[in-house]
Amino acid sequence: MNPIPVVLDCDPGVDDAIAFLLAKQLPQLNVLAITSVAGNVSLERTNYNALGLLEFLDWDIPVYRGAAGPVFRKRVEAAEVHGSNGMAGYDLLHTRSEVEGVNAWDAIHQYALEQQGALEIIAIGPLTNLALAFLKYPDLPQLIKRIVIMGGSSDAGNATPAAEFNIYADPEAADIVFCSGVPVHMCGLDMTMKALMTPDELDQVAALGSKQAVFFRDVVQDIVRFMRRLGITGINMHDPAAVLYAADDSIFTAYPAGIRVETKGTITQGKTVTDLFSDAKWQKNGFVAMDIDRDAFVEKVFELMSKY
Amino acid sequence: MPKKIIIDTDPGIDDAMAILAALHSPELEVLGLTTVFGNTTVDPCSLNALRLVELEGNDHVPVAQGCAQPLVHDLNSFSAGVHGKDGFGNTNLPLPHGKLDPRHAAQFIIDTVMANPHEVILAPIGPLTNIAMAYRLEPRIASLVKEVVLMGGCAFALGNISAMAEANIYHDPHAAEVVFAAPWKVVMVGLDVTTKIVMRPEYFAKLYAAGNPAVGLLEKIQPCYQDFHEEIYGMKGAIHTHDPAVIAYLLAPELFRCEEMPVYVVTEGLCLGKTIADKHHHVFSSMQQGKGIGEESDETALERPSTTITLGVDEDGVLELLFDLLTKS
Numbered sequence: 001m002n003p004i005p006v007v008l009d010c011d012p013g014v015d016d017a018i019a020f021l022l023a024k025q026l027p028q029l030n031v032l033a034i035t036s037v038a039g040n041v042s043l044e045r046t047n048y049n050a051l052g053l054l055e056f057l058d059w060d061i062p063v064y065r066g067a068a069g070p071v072f073r074k075r076v077e078a079a080e081v082h083g084s085n086g087m088a089g090y091d092l093l094h095t096r097s098e099v100e101g102v103n104a105w106d107a108i109h110q111y112a113l114e115q116q117g118a119l120e121i122i123a124i125g126p127l128t129n130l131a132l133a134f135l136k137y138p139d140l141p142q143l144i145k146r147i148v149i150m151g152g153s154s155d156a157g158n159a160t161p162a163a164e165f166n167i168y169a170d171p172e173a174a175d176i177v178f179c180s181g182v183p184v185h186m187c188g189l190d191m192t193m194k195a196l197m198t199p200d201e202l203d204q205v206a207a208l209g210s211k212q213a214v215f216f217r218d219v220v221q222d223i224v225r226f227m228r229r230l231g232i233t234g235i236n237m238h239d240p241a242a243v244l245y246a247a248d249d250s251i252f253t254a255y256p257a258g259i260r261v262e263t264k265g266t267i268t269q270g271k272t273v274t275d276l277f278s279d280a281k282w283q284k285n286g287f288v289a290m291d292i293d294r295d296a297f298v299e300k301v302f303e304l305m306s307k308y
Numbered sequence: 309m310p311k312k313i314i315i316d317t318d319p320g321i322d323d324a325m326a327i328l329a330a331l332h333s334p335e336l337e338v339l340g341l342t343t344v345f346g347n348t349t350v351d352p353c354s355l356n357a358l359r360l361v362e363l364e365g366n367d368h369v370p371v372a373q374g375c376a377q378p379l380v381h382d383l384n385s386f387s388a389g390v391h392g393k394d395g396f397g398n399t400n401l402p403l404p405h406g407k408l409d410p411r412h413a414a415q416f417i418i419d420t421v422m423a424n425p426h427e428v429i430l431a432p433i434g435p436l437t438n439i440a441m442a443y444r445l446e447p448r449i450a451s452l453v454k455e456v457v458l459m460g461g462c463a464f465a466l467g468n469i470s471a472m473a474e475a476n477i478y479h480d481p482h483a484a485e486v487v488f489a490a491p492w493k494v495v496m497v498g499l500d501v502t503t504k505i506v507m508r509p510e511y512f513a514k515l516y517a518a519g520n521p522a523v524g525l526l527e528k529i530q531p532c533y534q535d536f537h538e539e540i541y542g543m544k545g546a547i548h549t550h551d552p553a554v555i556a557y558l559l560a561p562e563l564f565r566c567e568e569m570p571v572y573v574v575t576e577g578l579c580l581g582k583t584i585a586d587k588h589h590h591v592f593s594s595m596q597q598g599k600g601i602g603e604e605s606d607e608t609a610l611e612r613p614s615t616t617i618t619l620g621v622d623e624d625g626v627l628e629l630l631f632d633l634l635t636k637s
Contacts, residue, residue, distance in 0.1 A: 278468055
């Protein structure tokens with residue numbers, strides 16, 4: 001089978017970095033390009049980190065500059081989690097400093113045209129770039145096969161009691177994407193909170209010995225400490241789980257659902273409203289991943305990381 | 309000493325089961341039933357409450373009628389498809405003989421709590437309109453009520469009447485917000501546990517075989533409820549056990565696993581009627597400083613008392629307990 005042509009839309013970000021490490025080694029994916037967006041940290045930082053990660057991985061694909069902030073609102077970020085530079089203080093080597101001269105939304109449209117309906121998007125940051133692409137190009141929904149996002153939660157949030165960070169960071173954009181007509185597969189906290197790697201498992205990855213494997217463990221250590229404050233031992237692999245889902249969903253459980261985003265609520269803005277089985281019976285516009293075979297996930301991570 | 313309870317109710321098929329179970333328990337003294345709109349309009353709910361106390365000679369238990377509509381919203385969607393227009397599966401049973409207590413439900417609650425300080429447990433199993441009204445009319449009841457054990461909400465489970473909301477809270481979200489913010493002990497028995505307690509056709513068959521008036525009534529009214537669960541969830545004659553779970557909690561709280569956290573009720577938008585349980589309040593309040601809505605909600609969070617939320621349940625234990633109560637002659 002031919003690998004799936006994808007654009008990886010991201011805001012690196014520590015767990016985005018891990019997602020890069022895995023995406024490069026997944027035979028099911030052909031990552032054509034990276035599009036960056038403001039999210040975990042500012043756009044300048046996410047661009048810089050994306051370029052640095054590609055160079056670190058010796059991965060020659062283009063980076064397109066995306067949106068510097070949400071469609072309507074003030075930017076929020078998660079530097080408390082990812083470090084002020086978004087990479088837990090790591091400054092990756094940069095000899096290549098320039099991104100492409102085309103904007104992310106234009107690039108997405110161009111790739112979609114070239115792939116003639118086969119393109120999939122993996123979006124692991126706020127959904128601003130995709131929303132802008134849909135607003136600018138009305139033909140785009142017909143050209144994209146599937147969107148896999150890391151974002152949302154059918155129950156509780158992490159940015160607020162109700163909302164998950166990526167959706168909370170740009171709720172209007174997220175609602176545009178869910179309503180775009182392209183099936184959206186939501187890899188949210190319901191599933192990613194179960195995609196946990198323990199400190200021991202991180203050490204085992206590092207013991208594989210490559211510089212990428214050591215980086216894998218070291219870059220997440222601040223988050224491991226942050227998670228301990230929440231009473232969780234280890235790190236939730238939010239973005240990497242979404243990338244694995246896009247490549248092969250066989251270790252995941254997902255259900256068809258009607259999905260919208262609350263954009264106005266006083267305490268609920270940014271919450272994904274997922275109708276899985278209520279009396280309301282919303283029209284299905286996507287899938288919500290609810291579960292993951294954690295042990296199979298960790299095994300997959302080892303398998304991919306041992307390729308370095 | 310039996311526990312003194314007032315059941316605030318919108319009977320309702322599962323309300324009937326809860327009330328009959330409570331009336332059968334020597335460990336509970338039902339001081340009264342107060343009625344509210346919800347499963348249907350308040351008048352048929354009151355008739356049903358009277359029918360229930362008369363069924364087995366409990367006519368001395370007063371029934372006081374309460375609110376016919378939510379505090380703020382218009383009457384939205386009744387669960388008429390679930391319980392029938394008469395609240396009892398459209399069985400149109402003969403009228404009861406008894407009369408309603410002349411007082412409004414809210415007044416009945418206030419009078420009863422004031423007369424039995426620190427003894428009364430409020431057990432609301434419908435929309436929380438009467439409870440919020442009683443608290444607003446006489447705030448002192450907050451410190452004089454022993455606890456409020458309610459059926460409603462969903463902390464981490466999804467909704468039933470809408471994607472995010474449980475029906476009792478959805479029917480009057482503002483009243484629910486008053487109840488969760490008030491300074492009293494609230495136990496929330498919501499969809500997190502009630503959808504995990506499943507009564508199956510075999511269970512009903514054994515139950516009905518007991519042949520007492522209580523199960524006789526349930527056998528008449530239950531099919532409508534089973535049909536609804538089949539239509540929406542494909543449960544093939546099985547049902548979720550909502551309101552009776554409150555009675556099980558009152559008698560055997562050890563069958564439930566609980567956590568304490570503040571609860572907020574959403575009164576607008578797509579999440580109308582959702583109960584938000586603020587699990588990580590302390591951690592996220594520091595993360596959100598100066599960042600918009602997180603900051604605002606945290607200020608009120610400091611003031612808000614924690615609710616005891618039932619999150620786990622011993623299904624077999626609850627089913628057995630209810631079976632034993634309902635089959636008592």
